[in-house]
Amino acid sequence: MLEEILLYMGNLNPEWIYVVLFFFAFIENIFPPSPSDLIVIVGASLIASTSLGFIPVLILTSIASSLGFIAMYYLGFFLSERVLRAGKLSFLDAESIQKTDAWFGKYGYKLILANRFLPGTRSVISFFAGVSELNVWRTFILATISAFLWNVIIVRLGMWLGNNVELIDYYLSTYSKMIIILTVIVALFFTVRYFIKRKK
DSSP states (O other): OOOHHHHHHHTSSSSHHHHHHHHHHHTTSTTSSSHHHHHHHHTTTTTSSOOOOOHHHHHHHHHHHHHHHHHHHHHHHHHHHHHTTTTSSSSSSSSHHHHHHHHHHHHHHHHHHGGGGTTTTTTHHHHHHEEEEEEEOHHHHHHHHHHHHHHHHHHHHHHHHHHHHHHHHHHHHHHHHHHHHHHHHHHHHHHHHHHHHHHH
């Protein structure tokens, strides 16, 4: 599959490669299963063999990623009063929403800054940043910084690894698995602590 993606993108005009990279960088926050990081790395591997430039790829993907983040932010913002706080979701009560507000009020901006380095949680962070009504401009700036720093790494990785897509897939999947495992452990820790306190 990776070889097919590389072959397909390699046959596109540079302008269309930019369009593909923008699309996948944008959609990653909206549709988490999208292989966006992999597409960006594969696209970056073509910099040496096409007229693609490091700076344009970096800027384009960073802006697209932050715009996708803000799209999910506004989805959370508009659904906050109409759905979540209106009690239309039975598994989210008013107390849970209040705790989420308090938690995001304390750690929200730090999570936004780190969101691109946390695979599997990006959509959740962007959505609940909107639910908690964090400042939209501060959110956008921090999301852009996070995307820029992450994309510097993966674009450079793509350029360094070149067409070795198997190695690209190995590094990216290994990192994602480690972060997901760490996230699950942290979530379990806070869940267990919550139920222990509630029992007491």
